Amino acid sequence: MEWIKESIRTLKGYHPSSLPYRVKLDANEGKNSIFKDLCFEKDMEINLYPDSDAKKLREEIGRYIGVKASKIIAGNGSSEMIDLIMKTFVEKGETILSFVPTFSMYEIYSQIYSAQFLGVKSKKDFSLDMEEFIEKMDQVNPKVVLLCNPNNPTGYQISPGEIKRLLEKTKALVVVDEAYMEFSEGSVIDEIDTYPNLIVLRTLSKAFGLAGIRLGYMVANEEMMEVLNRVKAPYNLNALTQYVGIQVLQRKEKIQDYIKEAKKEREKLYRTLKTLEFQVYPSGGNFLFFKSDIENFHKKLVERGILIRSFSEDLEGYYRVSIGSQEENENFIRGVKEIVRDEKGAD
Numbered sequence: 001m002e003w004i005k006e007s008i009r010t011l012k013g014y015h016p017s018s019l020p021y022r023v024k025l026d027a028n029e030g031k032n033s034i035f036k037d038l039c040f041e042k043d044m045e046i047n048l049y050p051d052s053d054a055k056k057l058r059e060e061i062g063r064y065i066g067v068k069a070s071k072i073i074a075g076n077g078s079s080e081m082i083d084l085i086m087k088t089f090v091e092k093g094e095t096i097l098s099f100v101p102t103f104s105m106y107e108i109y110s111q112i113y114s115a116q117f118l119g120v121k122s123k124k125d126f127s128l129d130m131e132e133f134i135e136k137m138d139q140v141n142p143k144v145v146l147l148c149n150p151n152n153p154t155g156y157q158i159s160p161g162e163i164k165r166l167l168e169k170t171k172a173l174v175v176v177d178e179a180y181m182e183f184s185e186g187s188v189i190d191e192i193d194t195y196p197n198l199i200v201l202r203t204l205s206k207a208f209g210l211a212g213i214r215l216g217y218m219v220a221n222e223e224m225m226e227v228l229n230r231v232k233a234p235y236n237l238n239a240l241t242q243y244v245g246i247q248v249l250q251r252k253e254k255i256q257d258y259i260k261e262a263k264k265e266r267e268k269l270y271r272t273l274k275t276l277e278f279q280v281y282p283s284g285g286n287f288l289f290f291k292s293d294i295e296n297f298h299k300k301l302v303e304r305g306i307l308i309r310s311f312s313e314d315l316e317g318y319y320r321v322s323i324g325s326q327e328e329n330e331n332f333i334r335g336v337k338e339i340v341r342d343e344k345g346a347d
């Protein structure tokens with residue numbers, strides 16, 4: 001098409017699965033028991049534009065993470081936050097450095113903004129060699145360093161010490177995507193005043209089980225916020241999302257129960273998959289990354305109505321399963337056991 005801008009011509013885009021399912025464990029959505037308890041104000045002034053700065057919501061987020069509201073911007077998922085960062089800071093041809101495999105949206109946004117995405121390869125066990133990463137960083141002088149921690153899809157966790165080591169060594173903008181941090185520990189949010197080039201991303205899509213309302217946020221020092229706020233679209237966050245976000249953050253104790261449960265289920269599933277002789281990787285997220293040599297493994301699960309995430313190319317044979325409810329996880333394991341048994345019978 002003649003009107004399309006150059007960077008978009010070869011863009012593949014992000015295509016979530018639309019297969020039918022009985023058990024959905026492919027997108028790391030948490031479950032939410034709080035939403036059902038909310039009562040909606042019928043006299044919400046929905047005819048008016050929402051609060052453009054989402055002040056009340058940012059104050060609630062601030063209470064949740066222990067940061068002043070002036071150091072927070074909220075938007076339609078952390079996806080909008082990644083977009084806003086690129087839009088504000090990245091010029092055509094500049095380099096975005098990350099490690100791979102990681103969240104595929106980083107590369108997609110890099111391409112949209114005509115930046116060069118470079119991914120340092122993880123080690124064989126999918127851990128990151130920070131020494132090597134820093135070396136690469138010195139070579140390519142990136143504008144932005146993007147670290148997903150814990151990493152999606154591998155579950156790998158970078159220690160805060162290593163992130164600080166990197167921060168000491170660079171003037172690049174360092175964006176740490178902590179979408180799954182509630183299922184782990186080692187956030188660097190407390191470092192935003194120490195390092196002026198640090199931005200932390202968070203979301204309510206995973207631990208809060210609110211992927212459907214699209215709510216994420218970023219945290220950084222006030223000078224950074226001032227610039228980003230000039231670029232952010234006015235009224236970016238609709239009134240219903242702001243309302244639900246505030247209500248849920250006011251009941252955050254309930255979230256803690258869910259996180260505890262999810263971690264317990266994660267350990268259980270980890271052990272079960274190991275017992276079934278899969279290669280499973282330790283995970284700081286609400287998901288597990290594992291390898292299977294069984295042919296058509298994904299297809300066999302789909303036939304049983306069970307959806308998990310599969311990968312291609314370098315990650316052929318690797319899978320990511322979200323931690324679901326106890327019942328969903330049992331369903332998944334039952335399906336896996338059937339497949340393993342059929343496989344053994346066929347030998």
Ligand SMILES: *Cc1c(COP(=O)(O)O)cnc(C)c1O
Pocket residue numbers: 028076077078079080103148152177179202203204205206211214215216
């Ligand atoms: C799920 C996820 C997000 C969250 O995206 P939202 O737009 O907030 O739903 C961000 N980063 C990573 C790595 C994720 O896996």
